[in-house]
Amino acid sequence: MNLHLLTIPILIETTRQPAQLVHQWSRIFYSGHRKGPGIALVTGALYGYAAWAKYSVGEPWHHWMVAGVTTVSMVPYTWMFMNATNTALFHAEDQFEKGGVEISLQESVSRMIIVQLNCDSETDAQAAVQTLREEHGVTHLDVVVANAAMATNFGPASTMPLEHLQAHMMVNMYAPVLLFQATRLMLQQSKQQAKFVLIGAPISTITNMHDYARAPLTAYGVSKLAANYMVRKFHFENKWLTAFIIDPGHVQTDMGDQGARLMGRPQAPTTVADSVAGICARIDEATKETTSGHFVIHTDGSQLPW
Numbered sequence: 001m002n003l004h005l006l007t008i009p010i011l012i013e014t015t016r017q018p019a020q021l022v023h024q025w026s027r028i029f030y031s032g033h034r035k036g037p038g039i040a041l042v043t044g045a046l047y048g049y050a051a052w053a054k055y056s057v058g059e060p061w062h063h064w065m066v067a068g069v070t071t072v073s074m075v076p077y078t079w080m081f082m083n084a085t086n087t088a089l090f091h092a093e094d095q096f097e098k099g100g101v102e103i104s105l106q107e108s109v110s111r112m113i114i115v116q117l118n119c120d121s122e123t124d125a126q127a128a129v130q131t132l133r134e135e136h137g138v139t140h141l142d143v144v145v146a147n148a149a150m151a152t153n154f155g156p157a158s159t160m161p162l163e164h165l166q167a168h169m170m171v172n173m174y175a176p177v178l179l180f181q182a183t184r185l186m187l188q189q190s191k192q193q194a195k196f197v198l199i200g201a202p203i204s205t206i207t208n209m210h211d212y213a214r215a216p217l218t219a220y221g222v223s224k225l226a227a228n229y230m231v232r233k234f235h236f237e238n239k240w241l242t243a244f245i246i247d248p249g250h251v252q253t254d255m256g257d258q259g260a261r262l263m264g265r266p267q268a269p270t271t272v273a274d275s276v277a278g279i280c281a282r283i284d285e286a287t288k289e290t291t292s293g294h295f296v297i298h299t300d301g302s303q304l305p306w
Helices: 018-028 087-098 124-136 162-188 218-237 254-262 272-285
Strands: 002-007 032-034 040-042 048-053 078-080 102-106 110-115 143-146 195-199 242-247 295-297
Touching (some): 143 162, 162 195, 162 218, 195 218, 218 242
Parallel strands (some): 143 195, 195 242, 242 295
Antiparallel strands (some): 002 032, 002 048, 078 110, 102 110
């Protein structure tokens, strides 16, 4: 069984509607070929997709579920789906326009579930999990990927407005904590090795700060640093859980390219396809003993210093 996963690490400030985003990204990217978990929840998935594909004829399907968590600046929708090769996926935008909340991509094996989960909300994570349980019959999660983030304040730390720091802390640190708290019991029901993954950023490391000192992203960096601490804390507190951070690379997304331009470069160096393949590989190979509690690079799994 192959996993085809796209999860674009950080994208915000868009004028596109959710239906257009589903249509656009599902057509452009189809990456992975990695074995993966049965049921997963991935935040920020308005800008990506995930799907199970049959590895051989007759092999049973599992559900790979993806939920996108929107930031304040994103349109307030989240979505889950499987089987990206099904033509129904490419007409998913019609369902958004009609207000549909569930689309069957292949009867009995695949579903796309739309739920709302705003990173600026203290209650949306719990509400989304309740919706998955009560309305869609989801009883467990194998993987949760805290992927949504924001970076909207640019300038030196000495003049950073407090309200900008507070907004970044809410989306980049508080929201992943609330997500873990909301999904913890469902992760504990996994019959596999449950995994909680934070999509991180090397700009958040203290040891290597000299490499990123020129980047005018103080609010983003310190909020991601705080999130790193919490995920590592989850690792030590929960013996049953594999919790770790992945550096997705400096990815060619809207926000990644914007950051590159701030540093005088035309675009970010890492393609989405390369980032996705690496993220899939690291999640696939992660274990409690070798990966949990660490900050790993998407390319080869080597560790970043704190």
